[in-house]
Amino acid sequence: MAALPEGTPCWADAMFTDLEGAKSFYGDVLGWTFGEASSEYGNYTQAYAGGKAVAAVVPPMPGQEGTSQWCLYFASPDAAATARKVRDHGGEVLMEPMQVGDFGTMVLGRDPSGVVFGVWQAGVHVGFEAPPEQPGAFCWAEVFTREPEKSDAFFPAVFGYSAKQMQDDAVDFRMFDLGGTTVLGRMKMTEEFPPEVPAYINVYFTVPDCDGAVEKATERGGTLRFGPMDTPFGRFAALSDPQGANFSVIDVTTKAGEMPQTTDVT
Numbered sequence: 675m676a677a678l679p680e681g682t683p684c685w686a687d688a689m690f691t692d693l694e695g696a697k698s699f700y701g702d703v704l705g706w707t708f709g710e711a712s713s714e715y716g717n718y719t720q721a722y723a724g725g726k727a728v729a730a731v732v733p734p735m736p737g738q739e740g741t742s743q744w745c746l747y748f749a750s751p752d753a754a755a756t757a758r759k760v761r762d763h764g765g766e767v768l769m770e771p772m773q774v775g776d777f778g779t780m781v782l783g784r785d786p787s788g789v790v791f792g793v794w795q796a797g798v799h800v801g802f803e804a805p806p807e808q809p810g811a812f813c814w815a816e817v818f819t820r821e822p823e824k825s826d827a828f829f830p831a832v833f834g835y836s837a838k839q840m841q842d843d844a845v846d847f848r849m850f851d852l853g854g855t856t857v858l859g860r861m862k863m864t865e866e867f868p869p870e871v872p873a874y875i876n877v878y879f880t881v882p883d884c885d886g887a888v889e890k891a892t893e894r895g896g897t898l899r900f901g902p903m904d905t906p907f908g909r910f911a912a913l914s915d916p917q918g919a920n921f922s923v924i925d926v927t928t929k930a931g932e933m934p935q936t937t938d939v940t
Contacts, residue, residue: 677749677751677796677800678749678796678800678801679749679852679853680748680749680750680751680756680833680834680852681748681749681750681829681832681833681834681835681850681852681857682748682749682852682857683746683747683748683749683812683815683857683858684747684748684749684794684796684800684801684802685729685730685746685747685792685794685799685801685802686729686730686744686745686746686747686812686877687718687729687730687731687732687744687745687747687792688729688730688731688732688742688743688744688745688919689731689732689733689734689735689738689742690731690732690733690734690742690917690919691733691734691742691917692917693711693717693719693731693732693733695916695917696731696742696915696917697719697721697731698894699891699894699895699896699915699916700721700731700915702890702894703881703887703890703891703894703896703923704723704809704810704879704881704887704923705723705809705810706721706722706723706728706729706810707721707722707723708720708721708722708731709721709722714775715774715775716732716733716735717732717733718730718732719731719732723804723808723809723810723811724804724808724809724810726803726804726808726811727802727803727804728802728803728804728810728811728812728879729812741917741918741919742915742917742918742919743790743874743918743919743920744875744876744877744919744920744921745782745790745791745792745875746791746792746815746875746877747780747791747792747793747794747801748791748792748793748794748833749794749795749796749801750781750793750794750795751795752795753771753779753780753781753793753794753795754771754779754781756781756793756795756832757770757771757781757783757793759831759832760781760783760793760832763786763827763828763831763832764785764786764824764827764828765783765784765785765786765828765832766783766784767781767782767783768782768783768784768790769781769782771795774797774799775797776797776798777797777798777799778794778795778796778797778798778799779794779795779797780792780793780794780795781793785817785819785824785825785828785829785873786821786824786825786827786828787819787820787821787822787824787825787828787873788819788821788872788873789817789818789819789825789873789874789875790874790875791875806880806926807880807926808880809880809881809882810879810880810881811879811880812877812878812879812880813878813879813880813924813926814859814877814878814907814924815858815859815875815876815877815878816858816859816860816861816875816876816878817829817858817859817860817861817873817875818861818863818867818873818874818875818876819860819861819862819863819873820862820863820867820873821873822846822848822860822862825860825873826848826860826939829850829858829860830850833850833852834852835850835851835852835857835858836850836851836852836938836939837849837850837851837938837939838851838856838936838937838938838939839936839937839939840934840935840936841934841935841936841937842934845861845862846861846862847859847860847861847862848860848939849936861876874920876912876920876921876922877921877922878910878921878922878923878924879921879922879923879924880923880924880925880926881923881924881925882925882927883925884901884902884908884909884910884911884923884924884925884928885902885909885911887911887923888901888902888911888913888923891913891915891923894916895915895916896913896914896915896916897913897914898911898912898913899911899912899913899914899920900912904928904929904930904931905929905930905931906929906930906931906932906933906934907924907926907929908924908925908926908927908928908929909924909925909928909929909930910922910923910924910925911923
């Protein structure tokens with residue numbers, strides 16, 4: 675596989691104190707199977723949908739225990755150069771470039787509004803193997819922030835995105851494009867979000883039946899946050915898993931309504 679264009683969402687992982695619980699939950703809700711834990715890399719465990727790598731789960735390192743959350747990684751041809759850009763544009767580097775064997779090099783960063791994200795310079799591990807429409811695969815992601823003007827300046831400056839603003843008085847939503855393809859959304863967090871919920875990136879995984887996935891998730895101790903709701907992009911719902919990690923599920927085959935109007939942002 676060729677390296678992905680810079681700024682393309684390319685991988686997702688999450689730390690779980692109860693790793694077996696996480697595997698059981700996501701296996702049930704998303705149909706994932708799991709590889710062997712890699713003891714050399716902190717028991718990092720890859721998840722698969724239909725035999726193709728889609729994400730990973732890992733136990734926290736000592737001192738990193740806390741609420742679980744999904745981390746989205748963006749492709750970079752040069753992780754060290756991207757880390758410099760993160761700093762130059764008001765962000766913070768939480769983890770300096772770290773080589774992970776021959777898999778690649780990672781960086782963890784935080785944008786000026788508090789959104790934590792990863793950067794991945796591919797070695798033998800390029801990233802997601804399953805196409806977004808495959809059940810269980812990563813499909814989409816949105817930056818949720820209370821300070822959209824900060825994220826709106828930061829992400830295009832670091833990753834070279836162009837931007838479009840959705841024409842909707844009810845929500846403040848922006849889309850970031852790479853080479854004519856929309857790769858990331860940005861949603862302004864409203865008062866509906868409790869103040870203790872930090873800015874974050876919400877990842878979407880494809881499911882064949884949104885309502886069925888919600889039923890399984892809530893039966894297994896997950897929490898329904900929003901939906902299910904029909905949109906022109908698919909029927910989706912926002913959930914939290916039993917360990918507090920936010921994610922969404924979407925059935926991309928069930929679509930309703932008109933595509934939203936957007937305006938290019940210059």
